[in-house]
Amino acid sequence: MEGKVVRLYTRQNDKTLYQLKRDGRIINQRVYVEMHFGDIAPLFMESYDWFTKEAAKIVPKPEDVHAPIWCSISVENCLKPIEGTVVYELEVPEERVIYFDEAKWDYVLNRIYLPKDAKDGERYKKYLKDIGVVNGFEFFQGRYKGMYPEEEERIMDSWQRVFEIDNWTIFNVCGNLWEIRQEWVKRIVYPGEKL
Template identity: 35%
Template sequence: MKNQNCIIDEKVKLWTRQHENVLKELEQKGVYRIKKEYITQKLDTLSDYYLHVYDWYVKRAEKIVERPEGVEYPIWLSTSSELMLQPTEGTIVLALEVEKKYAVFTDSEKWGYVMNYWYVPLNDEDEELYNKELKRYNIGDESALYMGHKGNFYPILRNKIVKSWERIFENNLSITKTTQATLWEIKKEWIVDVL
Protein backbone atom coordinates (compact mmCIF):
# COMPACT_ATOMS: atom_id res chain seq x y z
CA MET A 1 0.00 0.00 0.00
CA LYS A 2 1.39 3.40 -0.97
CA ASN A 3 1.93 5.86 1.88
CA GLN A 4 -1.16 8.04 1.99
CA ASN A 5 0.25 10.43 4.58
CA CYS A 6 -0.95 13.86 3.54
CA ILE A 7 -2.25 17.18 4.78
CA ILE A 8 -5.21 18.61 2.84
CA ASP A 9 -6.46 22.17 3.55
CA GLU A 10 -5.23 22.10 7.16
CA LYS A 11 -6.56 18.57 7.55
CA VAL A 12 -4.54 15.48 8.22
CA LYS A 13 -5.31 11.87 7.46
CA LEU A 14 -4.90 9.57 10.47
CA TRP A 15 -5.43 5.86 11.21
CA THR A 16 -6.32 4.13 14.46
CA ARG A 17 -6.92 0.48 15.29
CA GLN A 18 -9.82 0.06 17.68
CA HIS A 19 -12.08 -2.68 19.00
CA GLU A 20 -14.96 -3.34 16.60
CA ASN A 21 -17.43 -2.05 19.23
CA VAL A 22 -16.04 1.45 18.73
CA LEU A 23 -17.81 1.62 15.37
CA LYS A 24 -21.11 0.73 17.07
CA GLU A 25 -20.56 3.45 19.66
CA LEU A 26 -19.82 5.97 16.92
CA GLU A 27 -23.04 4.99 15.10
CA GLN A 28 -25.10 5.36 18.29
CA LYS A 29 -23.49 8.43 19.90
CA GLY A 30 -21.70 10.14 17.02
CA VAL A 31 -18.51 10.37 19.11
CA TYR A 32 -16.05 7.98 20.75
CA ARG A 33 -13.92 8.72 23.81
CA ILE A 34 -11.45 6.53 25.70
CA LYS A 35 -12.32 5.74 29.28
CA LYS A 36 -9.91 4.63 31.98
CA GLU A 37 -11.83 1.35 32.30
CA TYR A 38 -11.08 0.54 28.63
CA ILE A 39 -7.37 0.90 29.32
CA THR A 40 -7.47 -1.20 32.48
CA GLN A 41 -9.46 -3.93 30.70
CA LYS A 42 -7.10 -3.99 27.74
CA LEU A 43 -3.82 -3.79 29.66
CA ASP A 44 -4.89 -5.77 32.73
CA THR A 45 -1.98 -6.05 35.20
CA LEU A 46 0.15 -3.60 33.18
CA SER A 47 -2.42 -0.81 33.32
CA ASP A 48 -0.91 0.94 36.37
CA TYR A 49 2.48 1.03 34.64
CA TYR A 50 0.99 2.69 31.53
CA LEU A 51 -1.46 4.96 33.34
CA HIS A 52 1.39 6.78 35.15
CA VAL A 53 2.79 7.88 31.80
CA TYR A 54 -0.65 8.47 30.27
CA ASP A 55 -1.54 10.77 33.18
CA TRP A 56 1.63 12.78 32.55
CA TYR A 57 0.80 12.90 28.83
CA VAL A 58 -2.77 14.11 29.44
CA LYS A 59 -1.56 17.02 31.59
CA ARG A 60 0.96 18.06 28.95
CA ALA A 61 -1.15 17.43 25.80
CA GLU A 62 -4.13 19.40 27.09
CA LYS A 63 -1.88 22.46 27.08
CA ILE A 64 -1.52 22.02 23.31
CA VAL A 65 -5.10 21.02 22.43
CA GLU A 66 -7.82 21.71 24.97
CA ARG A 67 -9.28 18.52 26.42
CA PRO A 68 -13.08 18.45 26.16
CA GLU A 69 -14.94 18.08 29.43
CA GLY A 70 -15.49 14.44 30.32
CA VAL A 71 -12.56 13.11 28.27
CA GLU A 72 -10.19 10.98 30.33
CA TYR A 73 -7.45 9.81 27.97
CA PRO A 74 -6.33 10.36 24.37
CA ILE A 75 -6.80 8.10 21.38
CA TRP A 76 -3.55 7.13 19.61
CA LEU A 77 -3.27 7.35 15.84
CA SER A 78 -0.78 6.75 13.05
CA THR A 79 0.07 9.52 10.62
CA SER A 80 1.01 7.07 7.88
CA SER A 81 -0.89 4.21 6.29
CA GLU A 82 2.42 2.35 6.02
CA LEU A 83 3.03 2.47 9.78
CA MET A 84 -0.51 2.04 11.06
CA LEU A 85 -1.41 -0.90 13.26
CA GLN A 86 -3.02 -3.57 11.11
CA PRO A 87 -6.46 -4.96 11.96
CA THR A 88 -6.55 -8.13 14.04
CA GLU A 89 -9.42 -10.37 15.09
CA GLY A 90 -12.13 -8.28 16.73
CA THR A 91 -10.60 -4.97 15.65
CA ILE A 92 -11.02 -2.45 12.85
CA VAL A 93 -8.91 0.38 11.52
CA LEU A 94 -10.59 3.74 11.21
CA ALA A 95 -9.18 6.14 8.61
CA LEU A 96 -9.96 9.70 9.62
CA GLU A 97 -9.61 13.10 8.07
CA VAL A 98 -9.30 15.65 10.86
CA GLU A 99 -8.48 19.33 11.13
CA LYS A 100 -4.92 19.61 12.44
CA LYS A 101 -6.04 21.84 15.29
CA TYR A 102 -7.65 18.82 17.03
CA ALA A 103 -4.51 16.64 16.97
CA VAL A 104 -1.45 16.55 19.19
CA PHE A 105 1.59 15.34 17.28
CA THR A 106 4.53 13.63 18.95
CA ASP A 107 7.61 11.66 17.98
CA SER A 108 6.92 7.92 18.32
CA GLU A 109 10.57 7.03 18.89
CA LYS A 110 10.87 9.53 21.72
CA TRP A 111 7.55 8.30 23.10
CA GLY A 112 9.15 4.85 23.40
CA TYR A 113 11.69 6.37 25.79
CA VAL A 114 8.89 7.89 27.86
CA MET A 115 7.00 4.58 27.98
CA ASN A 116 10.14 2.99 29.45
CA TYR A 117 10.59 5.86 31.94
CA TRP A 118 13.90 6.78 30.28
CA TYR A 119 15.64 10.05 29.59
CA VAL A 120 14.88 11.46 26.12
CA PRO A 121 18.25 12.70 24.83
CA LEU A 122 18.75 15.76 22.63
CA ASN A 123 21.21 13.84 20.45
CA ASP A 124 23.85 11.11 20.61
CA GLU A 125 26.29 13.32 22.50
CA ASP A 126 23.67 14.22 25.12
CA GLU A 127 22.77 10.54 25.53
CA GLU A 128 26.42 9.65 26.05
CA LEU A 129 26.83 12.35 28.71
CA TYR A 130 23.67 11.21 30.47
CA ASN A 131 24.79 7.56 30.45
CA LYS A 132 28.13 8.62 31.98
CA GLU A 133 26.20 10.45 34.69
CA LEU A 134 24.19 7.30 35.45
CA LYS A 135 27.38 5.26 35.57
CA ARG A 136 28.96 7.77 37.98
CA TYR A 137 26.03 7.19 40.36
CA ASN A 138 26.12 3.41 39.72
CA ILE A 139 22.60 3.37 38.25
CA GLY A 140 22.11 0.49 35.85
CA ASP A 141 18.34 0.84 35.35
CA GLU A 142 17.36 4.44 34.79
CA SER A 143 13.63 3.59 34.99
CA ALA A 144 14.23 2.87 38.70
CA LEU A 145 14.72 6.63 39.14
CA TYR A 146 11.03 7.09 38.34
CA MET A 147 9.44 3.78 39.25
CA GLY A 148 11.52 2.79 42.26
CA HIS A 149 13.10 4.13 45.41
CA LYS A 150 16.23 5.48 43.66
CA GLY A 151 14.29 8.57 42.60
CA ASN A 152 14.06 9.52 46.29
CA PHE A 153 17.85 9.46 46.55
CA TYR A 154 18.48 11.16 43.18
CA PRO A 155 15.61 13.64 42.72
CA ILE A 156 17.64 15.81 40.35
CA LEU A 157 18.18 12.85 38.00
CA ARG A 158 14.52 11.88 38.29
CA ASN A 159 13.43 15.41 37.42
CA LYS A 160 15.90 15.47 34.54
CA ILE A 161 14.16 12.41 33.09
CA VAL A 162 10.68 13.90 33.40
CA LYS A 163 11.77 17.26 31.95
CA SER A 164 13.32 15.48 28.97
CA TRP A 165 9.94 13.97 28.11
CA GLU A 166 8.84 17.38 26.85
CA ARG A 167 11.00 16.64 23.80
CA ILE A 168 8.36 14.30 22.38
CA PHE A 169 6.37 17.43 21.44
CA GLU A 170 9.19 19.14 19.52
CA ASN A 171 8.35 19.80 15.88
CA ASN A 172 4.74 18.95 16.62
CA LEU A 173 3.45 20.64 13.47
CA SER A 174 5.42 18.73 10.85
CA ILE A 175 4.80 15.12 9.98
CA THR A 176 7.76 12.80 9.57
CA LYS A 177 8.25 9.03 9.50
CA THR A 178 8.28 8.95 13.31
CA THR A 179 5.29 11.22 13.92
CA GLN A 180 2.24 9.87 15.72
CA ALA A 181 -0.88 11.69 16.81
CA THR A 182 -3.49 11.71 19.53
CA LEU A 183 -7.03 13.00 19.55
CA TRP A 184 -9.23 13.54 22.58
CA GLU A 185 -12.18 12.02 20.73
CA ILE A 186 -13.26 10.64 17.37
CA LYS A 187 -16.29 12.15 15.70
CA LYS A 188 -18.34 10.08 13.28
CA GLU A 189 -18.06 12.72 10.55
CA TRP A 190 -14.25 12.43 10.58
CA ILE A 191 -14.31 8.80 9.39
CA VAL A 192 -13.44 8.41 5.71
CA ASP A 193 -12.88 4.64 5.65
CA VAL A 194 -13.15 1.52 7.81
CA LEU A 195 -10.62 -1.24 7.18
Protein backbone atom coordinates in the same frame (compact mmCIF):
# COMPACT_ATOMS: atom_id res chain seq x y z
CA MET B 1 -12.92 28.44 11.13
CA GLU B 2 -10.84 25.30 10.79
CA GLY B 3 -7.89 25.17 8.38
CA LYS B 4 -5.90 22.31 6.87
CA VAL B 5 -7.33 18.79 7.05
CA VAL B 6 -5.06 15.75 7.56
CA ARG B 7 -5.68 12.05 7.03
CA LEU B 8 -5.18 9.71 10.00
CA TYR B 9 -5.80 6.00 10.58
CA THR B 10 -6.55 4.22 13.82
CA ARG B 11 -7.38 0.65 14.72
CA GLN B 12 -9.96 0.43 17.47
CA ASN B 13 -12.08 -2.19 19.19
CA ASP B 14 -15.20 -2.86 17.14
CA LYS B 15 -17.35 -1.91 20.17
CA THR B 16 -16.48 1.71 19.30
CA LEU B 17 -18.89 1.41 16.38
CA TYR B 18 -21.76 1.47 18.89
CA GLN B 19 -20.33 4.52 20.66
CA LEU B 20 -19.96 6.32 17.31
CA LYS B 21 -23.55 5.52 16.32
CA ARG B 22 -24.99 6.37 19.76
CA ASP B 23 -22.97 9.52 20.55
CA GLY B 24 -21.75 10.73 17.18
CA ARG B 25 -18.20 10.50 18.52
CA ILE B 26 -15.70 8.09 20.02
CA ILE B 27 -13.72 8.99 23.13
CA ASN B 28 -11.18 7.05 25.13
CA GLN B 29 -11.56 6.31 28.82
CA ARG B 30 -8.66 5.60 31.18
CA VAL B 31 -10.19 2.19 31.94
CA TYR B 32 -9.90 1.20 28.24
CA VAL B 33 -6.16 1.88 28.35
CA GLU B 34 -5.90 -0.16 31.57
CA MET B 35 -7.84 -3.05 29.98
CA HIS B 36 -5.61 -2.90 26.89
CA PHE B 37 -2.45 -3.37 28.99
CA GLY B 38 -3.92 -5.88 31.44
CA ASP B 39 -1.59 -6.92 34.28
CA ILE B 40 1.15 -4.49 33.28
CA ALA B 41 -1.22 -1.48 33.25
CA PRO B 42 -0.01 -0.02 36.58
CA LEU B 43 3.51 0.29 35.15
CA PHE B 44 2.31 2.30 32.16
CA MET B 45 -0.56 4.40 33.52
CA GLU B 46 1.66 7.04 35.13
CA SER B 47 3.27 7.62 31.72
CA TYR B 48 -0.13 7.78 30.00
CA ASP B 49 -1.43 10.17 32.65
CA TRP B 50 1.64 12.38 32.15
CA PHE B 51 1.11 12.32 28.37
CA THR B 52 -2.58 13.20 28.73
CA LYS B 53 -1.80 16.17 30.98
CA GLU B 54 0.95 17.51 28.70
CA ALA B 55 -0.94 16.88 25.43
CA ALA B 56 -3.89 18.86 26.84
CA LYS B 57 -1.56 21.90 26.93
CA ILE B 58 -1.07 21.54 23.15
CA VAL B 59 -4.67 20.80 22.15
CA PRO B 60 -7.30 21.46 24.85
CA LYS B 61 -8.95 18.26 26.10
CA PRO B 62 -12.73 17.90 26.40
CA GLU B 63 -13.83 17.41 30.03
CA ASP B 64 -15.25 13.92 29.47
CA VAL B 65 -12.09 12.53 27.83
CA HIS B 66 -9.54 10.69 29.97
CA ALA B 67 -6.99 9.49 27.43
CA PRO B 68 -6.01 10.25 23.85
CA ILE B 69 -6.71 8.07 20.83
CA TRP B 70 -3.53 6.88 19.10
CA CYS B 71 -3.48 7.37 15.31
CA SER B 72 -1.10 6.63 12.48
CA ILE B 73 -0.30 9.35 9.98
CA SER B 74 -0.10 6.81 7.13
CA VAL B 75 -2.00 3.82 5.86
CA GLU B 76 1.34 1.95 5.49
CA ASN B 77 2.10 2.17 9.21
CA CYS B 78 -1.43 1.59 10.51
CA LEU B 79 -2.24 -1.65 12.30
CA LYS B 80 -4.49 -3.73 10.04
CA PRO B 81 -7.97 -4.70 11.23
CA ILE B 82 -8.11 -8.09 12.93
CA GLU B 83 -10.97 -9.99 14.55
CA GLY B 84 -12.77 -7.73 17.05
CA THR B 85 -11.36 -4.50 15.57
CA VAL B 86 -11.97 -1.98 12.81
CA VAL B 87 -9.80 0.73 11.30
CA TYR B 88 -11.15 4.25 11.00
CA GLU B 89 -9.83 6.31 8.11
CA LEU B 90 -10.23 9.90 9.21
CA GLU B 91 -9.99 13.41 7.83
CA VAL B 92 -9.33 15.70 10.78
CA PRO B 93 -8.68 19.44 11.11
CA GLU B 94 -4.92 19.60 11.72
CA GLU B 95 -5.28 21.88 14.74
CA ARG B 96 -7.04 18.96 16.53
CA VAL B 97 -4.01 16.66 16.15
CA ILE B 98 -1.31 16.21 18.80
CA TYR B 99 1.79 15.10 16.90
CA PHE B 100 4.53 13.26 18.74
CA ASP B 101 7.54 11.04 18.08
CA GLU B 102 6.64 7.44 18.89
CA ALA B 103 10.31 6.39 19.15
CA LYS B 104 10.75 9.01 21.88
CA TRP B 105 7.55 7.78 23.55
CA ASP B 106 9.40 4.60 24.56
CA TYR B 107 11.56 6.73 26.90
CA VAL B 108 8.43 8.10 28.59
CA LEU B 109 6.86 4.65 28.79
CA ASN B 110 10.02 3.24 30.34
CA ARG B 111 10.29 6.29 32.62
CA ILE B 112 13.87 7.11 31.64
CA TYR B 113 15.73 10.23 30.55
CA LEU B 114 15.02 11.33 26.95
CA PRO B 115 18.23 12.88 25.61
CA LYS B 116 18.24 15.82 23.17
CA ASP B 117 20.67 13.97 20.91
CA ALA B 118 23.45 11.36 21.01
CA LYS B 119 25.89 13.78 22.65
CA ASP B 120 23.40 14.59 25.41
CA GLY B 121 22.79 10.84 25.86
CA GLU B 122 26.52 10.24 26.39
CA ARG B 123 26.74 13.14 28.87
CA TYR B 124 23.81 11.70 30.78
CA LYS B 125 25.37 8.21 30.95
CA LYS B 126 28.55 9.77 32.34
CA TYR B 127 26.52 11.80 34.84
CA LEU B 128 24.77 8.64 36.09
CA LYS B 129 28.13 6.90 36.47
CA ASP B 130 29.53 9.93 38.35
CA ILE B 131 26.67 9.84 40.89
CA GLY B 132 26.99 6.08 41.31
CA VAL B 133 23.78 5.09 39.54
CA VAL B 134 24.08 1.84 37.62
CA ASN B 135 20.61 1.68 36.10
CA GLY B 136 18.67 4.73 34.88
CA PHE B 137 15.46 2.66 34.82
CA GLU B 138 15.20 2.59 38.60
CA PHE B 139 14.44 6.19 39.61
CA PHE B 140 10.67 5.74 39.62
CA GLN B 141 10.47 2.02 40.41
CA GLY B 142 13.34 0.20 42.03
CA ARG B 143 16.35 0.78 44.20
CA TYR B 144 16.63 4.56 43.58
CA LYS B 145 12.95 5.38 44.03
CA GLY B 146 12.59 8.50 46.17
CA MET B 147 16.35 8.90 46.64
CA TYR B 148 16.87 11.42 43.81
CA PRO B 149 13.82 13.71 43.57
CA GLU B 150 15.78 16.24 41.50
CA GLU B 151 16.67 13.48 39.04
CA GLU B 152 13.04 12.39 38.76
CA GLU B 153 12.18 15.99 37.89
CA ARG B 154 15.00 16.20 35.31
CA ILE B 155 13.77 12.98 33.71
CA MET B 156 10.16 14.16 33.56
CA ASP B 157 11.25 17.52 32.10
CA SER B 158 13.16 15.67 29.36
CA TRP B 159 9.97 13.90 28.28
CA GLN B 160 8.67 17.15 26.74
CA ARG B 161 10.94 16.24 23.82
CA VAL B 162 8.40 13.56 22.81
CA PHE B 163 6.48 16.43 21.16
CA GLU B 164 9.60 17.61 19.26
CA ILE B 165 9.83 15.83 15.94
CA ASP B 166 13.38 15.85 14.59
CA ASN B 167 12.82 13.41 11.75
CA TRP B 168 9.33 13.36 10.23
CA THR B 169 8.63 9.87 8.87
CA ILE B 170 5.55 7.67 8.72
CA PHE B 171 7.29 5.23 11.08
CA ASN B 172 8.05 7.51 14.02
CA VAL B 173 5.37 10.23 13.90
CA CYS B 174 1.95 9.60 15.41
CA GLY B 175 -1.02 11.89 15.71
CA ASN B 176 -3.25 11.65 18.75
CA LEU B 177 -6.81 12.89 19.01
CA TRP B 178 -9.07 13.54 21.98
CA GLU B 179 -12.07 12.30 20.05
CA ILE B 180 -13.18 10.87 16.73
CA ARG B 181 -16.19 12.77 15.43
CA GLN B 182 -18.66 11.12 13.10
CA GLU B 183 -18.05 13.77 10.42
CA TRP B 184 -14.30 12.95 10.42
CA VAL B 185 -14.87 9.27 9.56
CA LYS B 186 -14.35 8.79 5.82
CA ARG B 187 -14.24 5.01 5.83
CA ILE B 188 -14.47 2.09 8.24
CA VAL B 189 -12.32 -0.90 7.32
CA TYR B 190 -13.34 -4.31 8.66
CA PRO B 191 -11.18 -7.43 9.01
CA GLY B 192 -10.52 -8.96 5.58
CA GLU B 193 -11.01 -5.66 3.74
CA LYS B 194 -8.13 -3.81 2.07
CA LEU B 195 -6.90 -0.85 4.04
